[in-house]
Amino acid sequence: MSRQPIKIPPILADTIICSIASIDKTLFVQTDPCPHCEGRAAPYDTKEKTYATLHTEEGVKKITVFVRRFRCHWCGVLLYANEPFYPSTRLGSAVVDMATALSLVNSFSHTAAIINAMGIDIDRGSVRKYALSDLPVPNITFFYGLPLPISLFSLIGWAVGRKSSPATTETELLAASGFPSAYRAPLDEAEISRKRLEQRKKQKQNG
Ligand SMILES: [Zn+2]
Numbered sequence: 329m330s331r332q333p334i335k336i337p338p339i340l341a342d343t344i345i346c347s348i349a350s351i352d353k354t355l356f357v358q359t360d361p362c363p364h365c366e367g368r369a370a371p372y373d374t375k376e377k378t379y380a381t382l383h384t385e386e387g388v389k390k391i392t393v394f395v396r397r398f399r400c401h402w403c404g405v406l407l408y409a410n411e412p413f414y415p416s417t418r419l420g421s422a423v424v425d426m427a428t429a430l431s432l433v434n435s436f437s438h439t440a441a442i443i444n445a446m447g448i449d450i451d452r453g454s455v456r457k458y459a460l461s462d463l464p465v466p467n468i469t470f471f472y473g474l475p476l477p478i479s480l481f482s483l484i485g486w487a488v489g490r491k492s493s494p495a496t497t498e499t500e501l502l503a504a505s506g507f508p509s510a511y512r513a514p515l516d517e518a519e520i521s522r523k524r525l526e527q528r529k530k531q532k533q534n535g
Pocket residue numbers: 362363364365366367400401402403404405
């Protein structure tokens with residue numbers, strides 16, 4: 329493995345850091361009907377979640393977002409608003425997309441080192457977990473020789489072009505991130521045949 333220091337063009341690192349920093353303190357409140365029973369969900373509370381930890385010239389900066397939680401009126405389940413996180417992940421989707429994209433051609437530890445060199449916290453274990461999970465493999469483009477997710481450039485575009493209107497920030501940010509919280513892993517073969525079997529049973533019962 330190469331022990332040479334990783335050089336990231338400062339303009340690239342700065343642009344990425346600034347874009348992620350623009351997410352700070354965004355409030356996410358939009359939700360869909362309960363996915364379990366389609367019941368109406370009522371606001372419950374609001375949670376602050378860490379999106380990323382950045383190392384900037386001014387020091388370490390935690391980027392957080394506020395995500396409203398809802399309780400379903402019918403079945404009582406607790407739901408999160410649509411948020412810029414993939415299901416069951418602790419880092420923001422831009423960082424996760426970067427980890428999965430970079431690990432397509434780099435080892436897990438080198439991927440972590442590249443992201444760290446940009447000034448973003450991530451460890452090898454997290455890169456490995458995301459790369460080996462059911463999460464989507466992002467569409468990529470090579471930039472300065474690095475495979476970077478297209479979603480990152482959408483996020484940069486959003487950050488550069490935004491008119492700082494809080495009313496539209498939430499929707500724009502979710503769109504730029506590719507609606508990560510709505511992601512459902514594709515069913516594997518076993519799951520698909522189990523569902524088909526269930527369907528056939530139901531059809532028999534009904535017919
Ligand atoms: Zn429900």
